[in-house]
Amino acid sequence: MTKPDTDLIIAGGGLAGATLALAVARMVPSLRVTVVEAFPLSPDALPESYQPSYDARSTALAWGSRLIFEELGLWHRLAEHATPIHHIHVSDRGHFGATRLHASEHGQEALGYVADNRWMGLCLMRELLETNVQWQAPAEVTDMTPMPEGVRVQLTSDDNGTRELTARCLVVADGGRSGLREKLGFQPSHHSYGQNALIANISTSDNHGFTAFERFTDAGPMALLPHGSPSCAGHQSALVWTLNDEALAEVLELPDTDKCRRLQERFGWRLGRFTRIGSCHHYPLTLTTVDEPVRPGVALVGNAAHALHPVAGQGFNLALRGLMTLVEQFRLATEQGKSIGDLDVLRRYQARHRQDWQQTVRFSDSLVRVFGQSMPPITAARDAGLVGLDLLPGAKRWFARKAMGLGGRRAVISRPGRLNRGGTRHE
Incomplete structure (x- = not known):
């Protein structure tokens, strides 16, 4: 070609997709990067100041994800x-089992963070404006044809119709709902949990004390994550509430005061009274994995490659670790004079990321399955397990590392002044 x-x-x-673009621009600056995004870009997307909205959607960032964003020079903004x-x-609602993790016990400033998706997007865009990354927006990738040493990609937009771009590699980072993954011939495996996640921000009479609550109930897990000010413990939390179809439909029809009352019944009084609930969003919960997420010239990342139950807040954090693993393989390929779309290059990415995503999928899925059982022997065993986590330092340390996103294998990009995986410094 x-x-x-x-x-x-x-x-x-x-x-x-934006994080991948920034990581490549930072770590492999010789590569030319083009991002294709369906939503238009406008100056309004980068306001001079950011005013958080009560109804903003948010993402849980593990401590390991903070380290990644520090590596990319983005954390100071985030x-x-x-x-x-x-x-x-x-x-475990209605049972004695409980465990508690504290950042101070592990010598960390925090176990993780909660950030608005819009704020993260703004920070990424501001950083990307300082790079040579090119954007095609609004536009969509609608097809791809393999070629020797690369791919020919078809772009479609309302303004310019259909046109083509050639590249060494195509990375699909548009989630699992666009249909591009299936159109390119990848075969995802789906397991429905028969439940839905209801997402909303809530206010409580007691402040959250920078505590994240993971509450398992007979109707499914629920999580409340501290939200709002980074320096003052406030009264707002981000809610993830698991409901079956019937319960979801019923809750959505309730006025806000009754939603709060129903939530109070399920969660309890650890944060005092629920006083406000914001706009509710919901989506069906499905475990989706693609066993072979690479082909010559093409790789799947993020939700296009694996979508998890949100019970442990691991989805985006797993994706970040995968992105950095992919960028490391791009860097090595470039140094060795190989095409970044070479199948051997992409397979090395797959092999290095596979153990991490398999372990993370098993961890998240096992929490849902174990805590979804109501038989007395199983409830007794899991309650004993939660108490054991509180009493056994080794088990608690393992659980904390999982929660902090430090349990997976992740390449640290070697560049001047940074550490490689072996711990030696490159000057």
Whole structure:
């Protein structure tokens, strides 16, 4: 193939796609990157100041994800509106079992953080404006044809119709709902949990004390994450509430006061009285994995490769670790004079990320399955397990590392002044 139009095309400019673009620009600056995003970009997307909305959707960032964003030079921006999680409280409704994690016990500033998706997007865009990353927006990748040493990608937009770009590699980062993954021939495996996640922000009479609550109930797990000010423990939390179809339909029809009352019944009084609930969003809960997420010239990342139950807040954090693993393989390939779309390059990414995503999927899925059982022997065993986590330092340390996103294998990009995986410094 003659010199392609660009080296890397990223289909999707959301959090995963934009983070990948920034990581490549920072770590492998010789590569030309083009991001294709369905939503238009405008100057309004980058306001001079950020005013958080009560109804903003948010994402839980593990401590390991903070380390990644520090590596990308982005954390100093994100931290301005990232609420720290100092404590995690895990409990089983109606049973004695509980465990508590504290950042101070592990020598950390925080176990994780909660940040608005819009704020994260703004921070990424501001950083990307300082790079040579090119954008095609609004546009969508609608098809791809393999070619020797690369791919030919078809773009469709309302303004310019259909046109083509050639590249060394296409990375699909547009989530699992666009249909591009299936159109390119990837075969995802789906397991429905028969439940839905209701997402909303809530206010309580007691402040959250920078505590994240993971509450398992007979109707499914629920989580409340501290939200709002990064420096003052406030009264707002981000809610993830698991409901079956019938219960979801019933809750959505209730006035806000009755929603709060129903939530109070399920969660309890650890945060006092529920006083307000914001706009409710919901989506069906499905475990989705793609066993072979790479082909010559193409790789899937983020939710396009694996979508998890939100019970442990691991989805985006797993995606971040995968992105950094992929960028490390791009860096090595470039140093060795290989094409970044070479199947051997992409398979090395797959092999290095596989153990992490398999362990994370098993961890999240097992929590849902174990705490979804109501038989007395199982409830007794899991309650004993929660108490054991509180009493056994080794088990608690393992659980804390999982919660902090430090249990997976992740390459640290070698560049001047940074540490490689072996711990030696490159000057």
